[in-house]
Amino acid sequence: MKTNYIFVFYLLFFGSCTYNTIEIGTCDDNTISFSANILPIFEENCMSCHSNGNNNGGLIFNDYNSIVYSIESILYTIQLDEDEYLSMPPTWAGYSKMSQNSINQINTWNEEGLCNN
Numbered sequence: 001m002k003t004n005y006i007f008v009f010y011l012l013f014f015g016s017c018t019y020n021t022i023e024i025g026t027c028d029d030n031t032i033s034f035s036a037n038i039l040p041i042f043e044e045n046c047m048s049c050h051s052n053g054n055n056n057g058g059l060i061f062n063d064y065n066s067i068v069y070s071i072e073s074i075l076y077t078i079q080l081d082e083d084e085y086l087s088m089p090p091t092w093a094g095y096s097k098m099s100q101n102s103i104n105q106i107n108t109w110n111e112e113g114l115c116n117n
Contacts, residue, residue, distance in 0.1 A: 027115035034064055034116050038109050041102045042067060045089050064116045071110055078103050 032038065042050075042061045049056040060066050067074065077088040082097040089095035109115070 026113065027117040031112045031115045031117065032105055032109040034109070034114075037105055038067070039064075041098070041106065045095075045098045045102065048095075049089075068114050068116075071114065075107065075110060078106065 046061045050059045050061040080087040082091040
């Protein structure tokens with residue numbers, strides 16, 4: 001169990017520490033909207049643990065920059081099987097698995113270039 005905590009710490013702390021430039025795609029009416037589509041998914045599924053008042057793992061997902069900064073770790077953890085220890089939201093702690101539709105929207109938003117619209 002201790003190994004799991006060390007791995008989680010390593011993944012979330014060091015996995016989010018990159019200095020790569022993120023290229024933002026061209027936003028238009030056909031791209032997924034951050035404010036209308038993506039932020040509500042995070043509000044529903046993540047902010048009870050990852051917000052200003054409660055920043056588990058040192059991660060806060062309440063705005064565009066904080067989500068884009070950790071997008072690779074987010075995509076990894078939300079796509080794990082719900083019985084995996086690192087799966088987010090953590091079903092082992094009583095939270096419901098994020099819907100496949102929500103996961104697909106986040107993936108598409110990432111593939112479209114993380115538009116801030």
